[in-house]
Amino acid sequence: MSESALLRMLREAIGVSPKPSKRHIIHFKNKSAYGRFLAAFEKANELFPVKSLIQPIKIIHAISCTLKPGSTPLRHPSIRLVEEDIPIRVHAPHAKYMQQSAALRQTGPAIPWGVRQIKSPEAWKETRGSRIRIGVVDTGIDYTHPDLRGRISRGINLLHRSLLPVDDNGHGTHISGTIAASNQDSGLVGVAPHAVIHPVKAFDQNGTAYVSDIVLGIDWCVRNRMHIINMSFGMKNRSRSLHDAVRNAHKMGIVVVASSGNEGKLSSIDYPARFSQVISVGATAANKKIAPFSNRGRAIDLYAPGDKIKSTWLQHKYMELSGTSMATSHVSGVIALMLAVKPGLSPTEIKSILQKTSNPVSGLKSRAGAKGGEIDAARVLRHLGP
Incomplete structure (x- = not known):
C-alpha cells in the first residue's frame, strides 16, 4: 500500500x-x-x-x-x-499550599532558604554553572524580570511559533528563577546563577499542554543540544510517545529531571518522572522532612526543597509556591553545577552521584528501598574532586 x-x-x-x-x-x-x-x-x-x-x-x-x-x-x-x-498539566501546588505573593524586603541579593539548604553558596566557590544549557519545558519565561537578565537564551514557543516564549502563567518563570536567577544587587539568586535558561513554551496560560507539545519540546532540546531538560509537570497515564522522546534524549546524553507529583502518595508517582531514564524528584520542607504534599517512596530518586519556595514571578514580582515542581528546579540547578565542573558526566552517572552524596530525610517509614535523600551541592562537588 x-x-x-x-x-x-x-x-x-x-x-x-x-x-x-x-x-x-x-x-x-x-x-x-x-x-x-x-x-x-x-x-x-x-x-x-x-x-x-x-x-x-x-x-x-x-x-x-x-x-x-x-x-x-x-x-x-x-x-x-x-x-x-493526552492532555498534561504543570504540577500546580496542592490546594492546602496555594501560592502567596512574596516581597523581598531586603537590600542586596537574597538567597532563598532552599538554595541555602542544599549548600549551593558553598559550591559557588568552585562553579556557578557557566555555559550549561537548560531547557525548561513549561509555560515560558518573563523576559523582563531583572533577576533573569542575562540568563535567558534562545527558546521556542510551540503554541505560536512566530512569537517569543513569553510566560502568561507564571509557573515557568518561577522554575527558571530557582534554577538560575542572578540579581546580585537587589534580587534573588538561584542554584546555578551563571547557567543559561532556554525557555520552551509548551503550556498555555492555564498550565495545560498535550503530550505532542511536550514531545516537540524535547525534540527542540535535543536538536539544540541542551545539557538538561527540566520537566515540572505530570500525568497519571503512561504515554509511549513521551517515553520514546525521553529515551531518545537520554541516549543523546541529556539529563531529564521531572517532578513526582503533589498528592502525598506513598507508592506511586506521575509520568514522566516514573520513567527509568528520568531523575524523579520529591519535595522536602525546611525541617529536612518530606513535605506533606509530596509523593514519596521507592519510585523517588532524589528529594529537594519544595515547600514555600520564593522565586521570580510575572511583572517583576516574586511568588512563594509549594510543590515538587519547585524541588525539581533545585535538582536541575545542582546538575548544572556538576556539568560545569565535569562536562563528560552521563545522565546515569549524574543520578548515581546525586544519590550517593544526598543527605537522609525523615518522613519515610524506612530508608529501606529509598534510593536517595535530599541533594547536597557541596557534597557533590567534593565527590567530583579537583
Whole structure:
C-alpha cells in the first residue's frame, strides 16, 4: 500500500466532523517508513485539505493530528501504533499550599532558604554553572524580570511559533528563577546563577499542554543540544510517545529531571518522572522532612526543597509556591553545577552521584528501598574532586 494511499486515509480520518475530534499521535514502524511518508507529505499539493493539520514529530518518527470520531482505524504497513494525544498539566501546588505573593524586603541579593539548604553558596566557590544549557519545558519565561537578565537564551514557543516564549502563567518563570536567577544587587539568586535558561513554551496560560507539545519540546532540546531538560509537570497515564522522546534524549546524553507529583502518595508517582531514564524528584520542607504534599517512596530518586519556595514571578514580582515542581528546579540547578565542573558526566552517572552524596530525610517509614535523600551541592562537588 503506497504512501499516497495513507495520505488519502488521513484526509478521510481528519476531515471535518460536527462532533469534537480527539488529538492522536501516529507512530511509524521505523525511520525509513517515516522518511517515505514525509517525502510524500512534502510533495502533497498545498491544496491537500488537511496538510496544515498534520504536525510531524521527527524525534519519535510520528505525526500528530485530530481524528474525527467514528473514523475507520488507520491500518497501513508503515504504521506501528496510534495513541491518543493526552492532555498534561504543570504540577500546580496542592490546594492546602496555594501560592502567596512574596516581597523581598531586603537590600542586596537574597538567597532563598532552599538554595541555602542544599549548600549551593558553598559550591559557588568552585562553579556557578557557566555555559550549561537548560531547557525548561513549561509555560515560558518573563523576559523582563531583572533577576533573569542575562540568563535567558534562545527558546521556542510551540503554541505560536512566530512569537517569543513569553510566560502568561507564571509557573515557568518561577522554575527558571530557582534554577538560575542572578540579581546580585537587589534580587534573588538561584542554584546555578551563571547557567543559561532556554525557555520552551509548551503550556498555555492555564498550565495545560498535550503530550505532542511536550514531545516537540524535547525534540527542540535535543536538536539544540541542551545539557538538561527540566520537566515540572505530570500525568497519571503512561504515554509511549513521551517515553520514546525521553529515551531518545537520554541516549543523546541529556539529563531529564521531572517532578513526582503533589498528592502525598506513598507508592506511586506521575509520568514522566516514573520513567527509568528520568531523575524523579520529591519535595522536602525546611525541617529536612518530606513535605506533606509530596509523593514519596521507592519510585523517588532524589528529594529537594519544595515547600514555600520564593522565586521570580510575572511583572517583576516574586511568588512563594509549594510543590515538587519547585524541588525539581533545585535538582536541575545542582546538575548544572556538576556539568560545569565535569562536562563528560552521563545522565546515569549524574543520578548515581546525586544519590550517593544526598543527605537522609525523615518522613519515610524506612530508608529501606529509598534510593536517595535530599541533594547536597557541596557534597557533590567534593565527590567530583579537583
